[in-house]
Amino acid sequence: MKNKDYILQALKEADDYLSGEDMAGKLNISRAAVWQAIKALRQDGYRIDAVTNRGYRLFENHEALDAAIIKKHLKSELKDVAVLVKNRVDSTNDAIFREDAHAPLPSFSFMAAEEQTAGKGRVGKSFLSPYGMGLYLSTIIHEGDVSDPALLTITAAVALKEALMAQTDEDIKIKWVNDLYCNHKKIAGILTEANFSGGKARYVIGLGINITTPEGLFEKQSLPTAGSLGAAISRNQLAADIVNALHTWIQRPIDEILNAYRKYNLTIGKTIRFAKGDIEYTGVAEAIDDDGALLVAVEGRTLRLSAGAISIESDW
The missing domain is CATH 1.10.10.10 (Winged helix-like DNA-binding domain superfamily/Winged helix DNA-binding domain)
Known part of the structure; x- marks a missing residue:
């Protein structure tokens, strides 16, 4: 041989x-x-x-990210946005902020990368972003196009769920507040960041979706709850579908966004663990209120979580 x-x-x-x-x-x-x-x-x-x-x-069977192909799948209202495709960046969130600072981009312009070397997760965590195995995408929106910045992450979660539904029949659910799960494994995360330099707010929504990342790689990185979608997904189509869906949902009434988020959520009714300050609590997630906060029953009282991380206890 x-x-x-x-x-x-x-x-x-x-x-x-x-x-x-x-x-x-x-x-x-x-x-x-x-x-x-x-x-x-x-x-x-x-x-x-x-x-x-x-x-x-x-x-094998690698579909390279291609800006021209992605643009063909964008709806007509987005024909003027910038579509940036990179081979390797530190973080798509950081990189698109830099691009916009250099020359302002139209709202809903976005960047997709084959790999992130310093992918960002919530509360300072990293997001594993190996080359060619997922879709790592960030879109920038200027303040005039955002009615309620507090609901951007929730809106993005709904948009991502629906974009994925266009290519797979897998049962994908949202875990409050910013993760998507399939077969009890986290397959996607969302990180929304803001920049107020120059007197005007700019918001970046970053999405990381694990598509073909092997389980062994998650094990090596000590990520036991992470998983991949594992379905035959066109990343170019998915990139366009995400931004199309986000553009549509961000213009919907707030009650429609919240109703869809509640419908797709897996958290309600589950026993969860979380921290407030230096105290850890265990309780039952009861509802998502009209501000997107999670209401949790803990020892006869209701606690309200507007941000932070939760873990779901026992089998679910």
């Missing part, structure tokens, strides 16, 4: 990047020979990504 055949098999069996040095050692060949084999595989049509200090990774 030729070196490139051994390397192809190893790449197919890997659930993360493979070091060129490790492959060279196992085959007793030089690093240059590994590179020549990778080059030959690429000439054969294989999509292989290379990252310094990480190695190589094979992407």
Whole structure:
């Protein structure tokens, strides 16, 4: 068997990047020979990504993000927005803020990246964003196009749920306040951030969706609740569908947004654990009020959560 055949098999069996040095050692060949084999595989049509200090990774049936294809799927009201596609960024939220600071972008302009090296989650957490395995997208909206900034995350959750429904029959639900779950695993998260420099508010909604990230990669990163959609999803279509749906929902009456959010939510009726200040509580999630806050019954009283993280206890 030729070196490139051994390397192809190893790449197919890997659930993360493979070091060129490790492959060279196992085959007793030089690093240059590994590179020549990778080059030959690429000439054969294989999509292989290379990252310094990480190695190589094979992407089979890979649909590259393409701004022109995404734009074709946007509704006519969004024909003038900027569609930015990047190979690798630190964070799409940070990157689109920088783009807008350099030259203001129309509201609902958005950036999608193949990989984030410093993807951002809520409360300072990171969002695992491996190359080509998800959709990492941020859209920017200026204050004149936002009626209630406090409901942006809830609106985005509804829009994302409906965009995913267009391509899969999986039972996807929203976990208060900003996560989407499928088969008891978190497949997506939303982070909304604001910038008030220059005297005008700019809001960025960042969405990270795990599409084909292997379970082993989540295990290596100690993310036991994370999972992937695992369905045949067109990322270009999904990017357009998300922004189309967000543009539609953000113009809907607040009661319609909240009713849809409640309908799609999995949290109500569940026993949850959360913290307020330095105190941890366990209670039953009873309702989502008209401000999007979660009402929780705790030892005979009702506590109101307007933000923060919760965990659902026991089986659900």
